[in-house]
């Protein structure tokens with residue numbers, strides 16, 4: 226880690242300058258935060274698992290034609306990605322009402338929505354990532370109408386694919402957050418999926434028991450947080466040997 | 480079986496009058512045909528497995544908002560569905576080049592297509608289900624422009640979802656065939672997914688070994704046909720106890 230130049234330290238990842246121009250390295254930490262960083266903690270091995278899960282999901286999405294920033298996993302905690310200009314919008318797709326939506330709209334958590342709902346949040350930690358509508362996005366120039374249409378189209382395709390992927394391993398995809406970015410090629414700009422896809426950024430419920438298998442276990446102090454992340458990785462077939470995680474956890478603390 | 484009034488006997492299923500008005504019963508046979516019925520045989524237990532697999536897929540697709548004809552499974556070989564007016568088009572979605580497409584276009588079987596390709600075939604056994612374009616569909620009035628747009632939209636969503644579902648259980652969805660139908664409600668008509676989804680109508684390759692897990696094993700005399708259908712059902716979590724299948728096979732022959 227120390228040889229590389231850090232560009233940005235976020236809540237769950239550190240970004241380093243990449244080995245090639247136009248690339249960056251995402252280092253996945255075990256740090257966990259919730260409620261806009263009011264609650265802090267660590268989830269042992271999370272960084273390793275989120276690195277693996279994100280790699281798997283990005284590769285699968287590329288296979289169905291979703292452009293992504295992912296290039297390759299470098300090691301247990303790092304992946305090389307294309308550097309992008311992040312569109313300052315967090316895109317949330319919801320299939321089942323939960324979390325802030327249940328609270329804000331007075332709806333029951335667990336209610337199946339009549340159709341997937343796409344929400345936008347303005348990416349600004351100081352403001353607490355406020356919800357916005359396409360009106361704000363377009364009027365304030367955070368994305369062009371063409372970009373927004375593409376973002377919604379990709380998000381719904383990703384939702385369909387990942388609903389299937391998760392259902393195949395006995396999991397309901399309740400909701401998830403995506404970020405998109407721009408890659409510039411002369412005067413042209415291409416939208417790609419960026420950031421990560423992991424239990425940090427989605428809600429996953431066991432299809433039979435409805436047991437939570439995501440960061441809500443941490444947010445709500447439900448216990449079994451590490452085990453839940455491991456179980457998602459195991460069902461996806463990307464759980465590393467536990468010995469490997471343990472040795473990495475030692476690395477990280479020494 | 481014998482108490483119900485048969486409406487139509489197809490190659491893989493028999494349709495009976497349903498127990499309620501506007502419904503029919505699909506009875507899944509073990510009969511298998513290929514190359515427009517020039518090759519004939521049976522696949523022991525296929526009807527049971529295709530009944531289970533179709534039920535599972537139709538329920539999952541309904542969950543993501545695809546309207547289907549499926550109402551409920553009645554027993555090991557039968558399911559109750561809404562009676563529809565079948566749109567006389569077989570819709571084929573391809574992710575990887577295989578079968579007739581490889582042959583017709585001189586392409587290599589196994590070539591990943593740049594994007595999913597939607598094909599239409601005119602449903603007419605005597606003509607050998609000839610390939611047609613949207614021009615034929617629209618000019619000959621087999622579907623309205625609005626219906627065709629809806630059919631393509633549903634087919635691509637189904638493709639995304641099922642690619643994910645299959646990938647979750649270690650299977651590549653190479654291609655598949657769908658049929659749609661109309662349900663009339665006074666002057667309005669609604670499109671729904673009809674017929675079946677089973678290894679009879681799609682190509683499924685193991686994600687690691689590329690081993691074929693579908694009717695191509697029968698078409699190409701590769702052996703292990705029953706085992707392949709069973710393995711698909713097992714991975715989807717819908718394989719009935721083998722004792723149940725055996726007793727049903729006995730039923731069917733007595």
Ligand SMILES: Nc1ncnc2c1ncn2[C@@H]1O[C@H](COP(=O)(O)OP(=O)(O)O)[C@@H](O)[C@H]1O
Pocket residue numbers: 234235236237238239240249294306307308309310311404406419420421
């Ligand atoms: N390919 C990329 N290029 C540039 N920035 C990226 C890329 N992918 C993700 N990012 C940004 O890097 C940061 C990842 O760190 P993270 O700990 O998730 O941050 P945050 O605390 O903002 O959630 C995010 O701000 C994300 O927008």
Ligand SMILES: Nc1ncnc2c1ncn2[C@@H]1O[C@H](COP(=O)(O)OP(=O)(O)O)[C@@H](O)[C@H]1O
Pocket residue numbers: 487488489490491492493494503548560561562563564565658660673674675
């Ligand atoms: N809900 C439905 N209502 C009416 N007909 C249907 C429905 N679902 C499927 N069918 C038709 O029933 C037949 C099913 O039998 P099958 O053995 O698959 O026939 P085929 O030999 O034509 O493939 C097909 O012709 C199909 O179009």
Ligand SMILES: [Mg+2]
Pocket residue numbers: 235236237
């Ligand atoms: Mg983040």
Ligand SMILES: [Mg+2]
Pocket residue numbers: 489490491
């Ligand atoms: Mg048929």
